[in-house]
Amino acid sequence: MRSGGSPVAVTAKPGSLFRHRSFFLLWSSQSVSFLGTQITYVALPLTAVLVLDATAMESGLVGALERLPFLLFGLFVGVFVDRRARRPILVWTNAVRFAALAWIPFAYMLDMLTMAQLFLVVFVVGTMTVFFEIAYPSYVPGLVGRERLMEANGKLQVSESVAEVVGPGTAGVLISALSAPVVILLDAVSYAVSALSLMKLPSDAAPHAPKDADRKAPSVWASVREGFSVIKQHALLRWCTVAAVFTSLFFSAVMAVYFLFLIREAGVGAAEIGVITAIGSAGALCGALVADRLTLRLGVGPTLVLSLVFPALGYLVLASVHGNSVAAVATAAVASFVALFGIPVFDVTVISFRQAVTPDHLLGRVNATVRTFAWGALSVGSLLGGALGTALGLRQAVLVSAIGLFVPSLILLLSPARGVRRLDEAAQAASEPQSPQPSLQLDQ
Template identity: 75%
Template sequence: MTAEKALTTTTNRPGSLFRQRSFALLWAGQSVSMFGTQITYVALPITAVVILQATPMETGVLTALEQLPFLLFGLFVGVLVDRRARRPILIGANVVRCAALAWIPIAYLLDLLTIGHLFLVAFVVGTMTVFFDLAYQSYVPGLVGRERLMEANGKLQVSESVAEIAGPGIAGVLISAISAPVVIAVDAFSYVLSALALVKMPADAPSAPRAGAGRPAPSVWASVREGFSVIGRHTLLRWCTTAAVVTALFLSALTAVLFLFLIREAGIGTAQVGLIVAAGSAGALLGALSVDRLGDRIGVGPTLVLSLTLPGVGYFILASVEGNSLAAVATAAAANFIALFGIPVFDVTVISFRQVVTPDHLLGRVNATVRTLAWGSLSLGALLGGALGSTLGLRPTILIAAGGLLLPAVILLLSPVRRVRRLGGAEATETEAAAEATTDTSPRRPSHDH
């Protein structure tokens, strides 16, 4: 089966997913958590920049530490997720994230907060996010059924985009009233609510292993190689993963200095920064709502190319902003709107396809492989942004990152992805074949590595 042919089947979607109690609980818990996350997205860097007077390199390190755990642990967590029940992992990750974030307002009120504390919290939260995200993407297919993944991911993406609109704007107001470190307590509490929702959801069992006719279980390293093999042998996943890695690198480089640029270089106030972030989130919401319509109108491949063109264009406009005038704030808001419109279009389509074509016993490893490559690129990009900001200046860094963000669109334009017209349910034949080839030829490790 070719990858293009696998994308042409249709699905039958009876009723609304919100009528399923389990999905409604998942959606409610995640929506609350997403809201809290967006508040921290604004409050954490402002705490570093305004309260602790962080340098460009320190803000780059702070951003990198949030993403670095995927590079360090992602592949091994993927193996764990394929061998264990996913719901307990989700609950535990939320509890730890709550405790870590709660330390920031406590330390601030006790006059103990330092940049080192922010570094440690960012790393712990990032590590737990590795566990949560990989278990989450492997848990959802069994919860809603593979034929409804596009619908489920679309609804969750819309919730995330709504949170991205409301969260930063409210965060800006709250920060002005009670300070950035204290506002982070809202995010800590949101993880409590998300964990409570997960407790009420259906328990799951470890995914069934592939029939092995008496074979011993593969070693951890052999299991890790299976995830890489799936991506390497599947044409569309390979190209989309490449584009995602490049996007992550330059988007993270830009994000690492974005708040510094807006506050120190452009001279925009902290309350206005929240509005600019909210405008970008409105663009992301519109993108999430437009996924199906764009795919139907111009085809999935051209939609992906278009979606990855917009970030570079938007941030080139952002680089021209200067001053705290109404025109400057409006220009920055419009630029962020344009830049972030395409990201959810790309994400929803690629994540849904990956979940559909990957067998359940490989989901953790395949998701871990993609996430490790992309989030590892995020951590490297954050360090790159910090280094460029320290040596070349903030505005040149924005321009360099904007130019780099145009490369993924070129990558997809030159790949078979541009010919894909429709995304629907798909069989896992090609994926199974890739994993089978790797498993049959990989040497076994001693049993203590299992």
């Protein structure tokens, strides 16, 4: 039996997960929320620029305030999630996000919306997103059963990829008809719908660590350190986390100069960029659709290694694009398809892997630690891409970043993770003692 038990009272029954009422509720609520988030992804910066006449610095602050809460609070939220029932966290964070986002169209219609209010809304929504993004993957294993994590995460990733394909175009049409602040109300409503749906999910209790009569309840800082220690002491978790950090670093470096490269270096027009972006999004959707099948056919470890080769190869090809010709646009589109195909395959597999090997009472802290490292790497990667573009040129920046994207694949190829075939093997490996300290073992 896994330490800490299952955080949810029921698990998935045999058959399609869509026939499992609880998972269907989770999936449907998240699908609505994913689409709303993609609409706001376009509408929020346009509200800042078109309605509030934001400067370049103010526009940059809007983007920074979205990520800042994870770096400020992520590790501590992980401790909080491991000491509380997860479902109420999911419900309340969506309720707060609804209220915060609903303020924007309300204030706009009363002609009282200001840049300071927009900053505050973005920071509040970002903070609630930290709680949700850490509690959410900590809740799923108990809901569907650890043996069905690949299937569950794959279906959720497909929904997110579909939203990424459909959302921006839908947002553009709606903004043209209604205005950007009013369109944000749709995302607010999506969070309200999600909160109501999540209330119908099975209730859960706070996870508990294995009992130790001689061990006092750890302090917050000790709990944070325990999350780090689990990753450090478990070889599979450690190497997957290192690979995720390098992937975030170099992927963010490419994206920092991606559009500048296409416009200024390759000479691609705005319409063609739309086509390239859409085909790249289709690649991400295809990756999400086949992630489960690839893992079943190749095994967990080989899938992790292979999935990270695709972004490197795709962006390596992208660096060769010259001129605004049909051939150049086709090459860039194929390169983007290949690059983005691998990202959801890696995400679905590595998240399922992490959920399988981590006991319930540590899931929040392990998720928080990995996400904090990854988000930090995203921020550093954006700076790296800009620095490479300035020092070497845009084409060279894409080339260097693409070569860097081979690093995480090589790391996993040389690590013990490459030999893992099934998630249950990973969970079994986690049950073996990793340290003489009982509190830091991954299973008892």
